[in-house]
Amino acid sequence: MTKPPQAGSEDAAAASLRSIPEASVARLAVYLRMLGELAEQGSETVSSDELAAATGVNPAKLRKDLSYIGSYGIRGVGYEIAALVRQLERTLGLDHLQAVALVGVGNLGHALAGYSGFGGRGFPVTALFDVDPDLVGIHINGIIVEHVRSIPEICAERGVTIGMIATPGPAAQGVCDLLVGSGVRCILNFAPVVLQVPPEVEVRKVDLAVELQILAFHVARKHLAGQDTATLDSRVNGHAANGSGGMLP
Amino acid sequence: MTKPPQAGSEDAAAASLRSIPEASVARLAVYLRMLGELAEQGSETVSSDELAAATGVNPAKLRKDLSYIGSYGIRGVGYEIAALVRQLERTLGLDHLQAVALVGVGNLGHALAGYSGFGGRGFPVTALFDVDPDLVGIHINGIIVEHVRSIPEICAERGVTIGMIATPGPAAQGVCDLLVGSGVRCILNFAPVVLQVPPEVEVRKVDLAVELQILAFHVARKHLAGQDTATLDSRVNGHAANGSGGMLP
DNA sequence: GCAACTTTGTGCGTGCCTTCACAAGCGACT
DNA sequence: AGTCGCTTGTGAAGGCACGCACAAAGTTGC
Ligand SMILES: NC(=O)c1ccc[n+]([C@@H]2O[C@H](COP(=O)([O-])OP(=O)(O)OC[C@H]3O[C@@H](n4cnc5c(N)ncnc54)[C@H](O)[C@@H]3O)[C@@H](O)[C@H]2O)c1
Ligand SMILES: NC(=O)c1ccc[n+]([C@@H]2O[C@H](COP(=O)([O-])OP(=O)(O)OC[C@H]3O[C@@H](n4cnc5c(N)ncnc54)[C@H](O)[C@@H]3O)[C@@H](O)[C@H]2O)c1
Numbered sequence: 001m002t003k004p005p006q007a008g009s010e011d012a013a014a015a016s017l018r019s020i021p022e023a024s025v026a027r028l029a030v031y032l033r034m035l036g037e038l039a040e041q042g043s044e045t046v047s048s049d050e051l052a053a054a055t056g057v058n059p060a061k062l063r064k065d066l067s068y069i070g071s072y073g074i075r076g077v078g079y080e081i082a083a084l085v086r087q088l089e090r091t092l093g094l095d096h097l098q099a100v101a102l103v104g105v106g107n108l109g110h111a112l113a114g115y116s117g118f119g120g121r122g123f124p125v126t127a128l129f130d131v132d133p134d135l136v137g138i139h140i141n142g143i144i145v146e147h148v149r150s151i152p153e154i155c156a157e158r159g160v161t162i163g164m165i166a167t168p169g170p171a172a173q174g175v176c177d178l179l180v181g182s183g184v185r186c187i188l189n190f191a192p193v194v195l196q197v198p199p200e201v202e203v204r205k206v207d208l209a210v211e212l213q214i215l216a217f218h219v220a221r222k223h224l225a226g227q228d229t230a231t232l233d234s235r236v237n238g239h240a241a242n243g244s245g246g247m248l249p
Numbered sequence: 250m251t252k253p254p255q256a257g258s259e260d261a262a263a264a265s266l267r268s269i270p271e272a273s274v275a276r277l278a279v280y281l282r283m284l285g286e287l288a289e290q291g292s293e294t295v296s297s298d299e300l301a302a303a304t305g306v307n308p309a310k311l312r313k314d315l316s317y318i319g320s321y322g323i324r325g326v327g328y329e330i331a332a333l334v335r336q337l338e339r340t341l342g343l344d345h346l347q348a349v350a351l352v353g354v355g356n357l358g359h360a361l362a363g364y365s366g367f368g369g370r371g372f373p374v375t376a377l378f379d380v381d382p383d384l385v386g387i388h389i390n391g392i393i394v395e396h397v398r399s400i401p402e403i404c405a406e407r408g409v410t411i412g413m414i415a416t417p418g419p420a421a422q423g424v425c426d427l428l429v430g431s432g433v434r435c436i437l438n439f440a441p442v443v444l445q446v447p448p449e450v451e452v453r454k455v456d457l458a459v460e461l462q463i464l465a466f467h468v469a470r471k472h473l474a475g476q477d478t479a480t481l482d483s484r485v486n487g488h489a490a491n492g493s494g495g496m497l498p
Numbered sequence: 499g500c501a502a503c504t505t506t507g508t509g510c511g512t513g514c515c516t517t518c519a520c521a522a523g524c525g526a527c528t
Numbered sequence: 529a530g531t532c533g534c535t536t537g538t539g540a541a542g543g544c545a546c547g548c549a550c551a552a553a554g555t556t557g558c
Binding site for chain 2: 020054091093110112114115161200202204207211212216217218220
Binding site for chain 2: 503504505506507508
């Protein structure tokens with residue numbers, strides 16, 4: 001990768017988009033948020049070790065992640081926060097807003113619709129949908145809840161690129177089909193079902209019951225491991241949170 | 250792995266606990282839910298191909314996952330659903346209930362506290378906490394909201410094993426420390442911060458802004474790829490429960 | 499009882515992700 | 529100018545996960 005110091009940035013971003021590991025993309029988003037906080041606190045630069053410790057990641061992994069986006073740190077100093085933030089935002093597709101539609105304004109949907117953390121980070125919720133006649137017509141945070149049957153026109157009209165599904169499980173597939181039929185290519189699904197979609201559509205699932213079950217598994221594991229062998233091998237891969245490499249010899 | 254057909258199940262479960270890949274654990278939870286649905290529909294057995302199709306997983310991967318828990322399918326037939334469910338529940342630590350405490354009963358916390366999907370799957374929410382005087386004392390779904398300062402006694406009293414944090418970001422670390430100090434060893438965190446915990450504590454994070462940013466990345470990627478090369482390689486590996494891939498400590 | 503068919507369990511090659519370790523680059527200090 | 533200390537960027541190695549493909553094992557039909 002010999003590259004001239006001149007940040008031919010347009011080019012760099014384009015090239016990098018094709019090959020960033022999914023796992024790295026997830027971490028880049030975390031770095032970005034932490035960098036925002038650091039910037040607010042008045043920092044101008046940050047080293048990989050500091051940022052790694054703050055985000056609970058291995059410093060080498062962090063540097064490799066950043067190397068994917070073609071951003072240049074300054075050796076001996078660290079990364080210039082403002083520049084890095086700009087680079088990350090472009091790479092993650094945040095240089096223009098992504099309009100989000102939320103379908104299902106029940107318990108969870110209400111919380112999501114009222115959450116400011118989405119709009120604040122470049123994901124304005126611009127459309128709400130439900131089937132319940134008591135809900136259709138009310139407005140939350142200034143957005144009117146529309147009937148599900150209006151999904152195609154409204155999504156097209158408002159340029160929705162991301163759909164969030166917070167309906168009961170049995171309704172999720174139907175809603176998903178509607179969204180996909182309206183041109184939505186990215187879906188975040190909270191219903192505990194596996195959605196069937198054409199290959200060009202990206203689905204991510206947030207499944208809290210599964211999260212709890214993974215934790216429960218670790219409870220069971222700790223119980224048995226603790227009483228069975230003395231080898232308290234906490235070597236579960238994944239969460240190596242020991243940020244500060246305390247590698248005892 | 251020659252193993253006697255005698256299901257020395259206690260032993261099998263104990264052995265398997267130590268070595269199941271995290272990614273597989275996440276999928277096992279999904280299989281379990283789907284098996285529950287199949288059982289309700291009256292099925293008695295299911296083949297790996299059927300179950301794989303229903304959960305959106307490669308059949309070989311599914312069989313390998315199931316082989317970790319030492320459960321025996323019947324060649325030529327498939328898996329007996331009831332037995333498999335029992336085995337999965339034991340492996341995932343669901344043979345006895347896991348009491349859950351929820352801290353932060355705001356927008357999101359209300360939705361979580363009122364959600365029946367947790368208790369219904371072996372994770373009864375048995376304690377609610379907040380600092381807001383207007384919230385402390387009210388009851389949701391029959392559970393009274395207590396003040397955060399009561400966390401230690403109440404968690405001990407009710408045998409809480411899992412804590413969920415739905416407070417604003419700045420309060421999360423403090424709440425986390427309280428929970429850990431009360432003996433909670435597993436935490437599900439909804440606040441957009443990286444929690445610092447001792448190594449024996451397991452933290453999983455649900456970070457919706459990150460989920461959206463991953464989707465936004467794919468939007469950007471599709472845009473560029475679509476116009477640039479004709480190779481519409483939508484071969485992004487399985488979204489799978491964020492758990493495995495996302496692994497953010 | 500035997501053959502044909504079905505489905506499981508898994509050995510193995512492949513590719514991705516993580517981590518270590520170190521050279522190269524940059525600034526500061528003398 | 530030269531040297532020293534610090535930090536980045538990355539080559540290489542190891543480990544893990546995925547998925548193919550096939551043998552083993554069971555069932556069904558005759
Ligand atoms: N509440 C939680 O904390 C929580 C946690 C995890 C998962 N979930 C999942 O999120 C989903 C929603 O949960 P909830 O608690 O908000 O449920 P809810 O019943 O409170 O809300 C569901 C909403 O979806 C609407 N709806 C039903 N069918 C619809 C359709 N075909 N099209 C559009 N809208 C439709 C209903 O009118 C209702 O407003 C469920 O799948 C649930 O399993 C919820
Ligand atoms: N609402 C959402 O849809 C949503 C989505 C994603 C993430 N989140 C995250 O979840 C968290 C909660 O979100 P929310 O919308 O419910 O916020 P919220 O402000 O509505 O609720 C926060 C609650 O926490 C309580 N609280 C504050 N400090 C506390 C402390 N020290 N101990 C205990 N309780 C305390 C507050 O009294 C309040 O009831 C936030 O971190 C938010 O970023 C929320």
